[in-house]
Amino acid sequence: MIPYAVIEAESECLSEEAIRLRRDFHAHPELGFQEHRTAGIIARYCAGLGLEVKTGVARTGVTALLRGALPGRTVMLRADMDALPIQELTDADYRSTTPGVMHACGHDGHMAILLGTASLLAAHRHALRGNVLFVFQPAEENLGGARLMIEEGVLGNPAVDAAFGLHLISILPRGYIGTCRGPFMAAMDTFTIRVRGRSGHSAMPDGSVDAISLSARIIAGLGEGVRQGLPPGSRHLVNIGMVRGGSAPNIVADLVEMEGTVRCLDEQDHPKIPELMDGFLRKTAQACGGSCELIYEHGYPLTVNDPAMTEIVMAAGSLVVGADHVMDLPPSMASEDMSFYLQEVPGCFFFVGAGHPDAASNAPHHNPQFTIDEKALDVGLKMLASTAASFLNTG
Ligand SMILES: [Zn+2]
Ligand SMILES: [Zn+2]
Structure with missing residues (x-):
């Protein structure tokens, strides 16, 4: 058992190291499945700690296994590695040196935190019951690196008993932790709808089917139709986030394409949504003589x-920030590919407040001005x- 007093005492100098690592990652951001430099730094750091390192997992991912001196279970700790296609507009000394790419979601901080954690726990392996698997996962932003890591066996050797991950979050001030029991972040799907009509002269619309006016009915009614x-x-x-259609002002449009997202927090409702959408689209299209795909x-x-x-x-949060700074958050409509691991093994994903005390200097995630309060790394x-x-210890 590693007493909390030891963790607290040792985190101070390790978090300075974490800040240095985070700034280096921040200055050299890499997009999903392109995290080659990032992976190299992580692999060298973990090898230096004496961990069993695997590279090239899910293309650019890295795993590092710490075997404790005493037998026990295996816990996985996960950090995501990818940056975003955004041109950074902060004036930080360590701002992105790669045009058009920026760590604007805090994943640079997640990796630095996990490396600091690895360093702390590795120094106490003699007191550790069981194993800690440090997972550095590529491509969280939309590409689903987690799914690929699972396909490549990250949960299997040794078998992972539980998985934990965190997200630094600027809407929560530094010094707060937040999470929620049960469904915490939404499922997220994407869709395309092709609305087909029949073109004709806009002065003589008889016999034509206007795909644009059919689309207008769909846009106005789809949400209610599902509900x-x-x-x-x-x-x-x-x-619906995108609509494209029509070819000229005086031609009845025969094709409109729309793209959008579905988000859902209820496990029973989620599988019904595509069917409900399809039913609404068919009914609406038939009423107008058109068709929908x-x-x-x-x-x-x-x-x-x-x-x-x-x-x-939450118990760890009470030790680290005090029980009154541990928030029981409502579920969020945002989504996370940590979900793939949590479908396979029990675990918990939680938020670590990284907002600056001066709220005015906080920009949203995925914004070119995004920054974190680096004290949140500790x-x-x-x-x-x-x-x-x-x-x-409780296993
Ligand atoms: Zn993000
Ligand atoms: Zn993120």
Whole structure:
């Protein structure tokens, strides 16, 4: 068992190291599945700690296994590695040196926290019951690197008993932890709708079917059409984010394409949504004499926190930031590919507040001005180290 007093005492100098690492990652961001430099730094760092390192997992991912001196279970701690296609507009000394690419979601901080945690726990392997698997996962932003890591066996050797991950978050001030038992982040899917009519002269529309006016009915009614098929209070959103159609002002349009997203927080409702959309589209198209095609793609599943694992995180939070700074958050409509691991093994995903005390200097995630309060790295490091130690000790 590693006492919390030890974690607290040692995190101070390790979090300075984490800040240095984070700034280096920040200055050299890489997009999903292109994290080659990042992976090299991680692999060398973990090898230096004496961990069993694997590279090239899910193309650019890295795993590092710490075997404790005493037998026990295996806990996985995960950080994502990818940056975003955004031109950074901050004036930080360590701002991105790669045009058009930026760590604008805090994943640079996640990797730095996990390396600091690895360093802390590796120094205490003699007192550790069981193993800690540090997982550095590529391509969280839309590409689903987690799914590929699972396909390549990350949960299998040794078998992972529980998985934990965190996200630095600027809407929560530094010094706060937040999570939620059960469904925490929404499932997210994408869709394309092709609306077909029949073109004709706009002065003589008889016999033509206007795909644009049919689309207008769809845009106005789709959300309600889905809602009517689900129980009252169902937590879902259907959003059309792109519409393209028509060819000239005086031609009745014969084709409109729309693209959008579905988000859902209810496990029972989620599988019904494509069918409900399809039913609404058919009915609406038939009434106008047109037709509709729905291309529905499942994205990230629901991120569901195991209640017992969430208790471990909340207890760690009470030690690290104090019970009054541990927030029981409402579920979020955002999504996360941590969900793939949590479908396979129990675990918990949680938020670590990284907002600056001066709220005016906080920009949203995925914004060119995004920054974090780097003191949050120390909080994240203590959270992961004490969560892992506590899970292994209670096995
Ligand atoms: Zn993001
Ligand atoms: Zn993110």
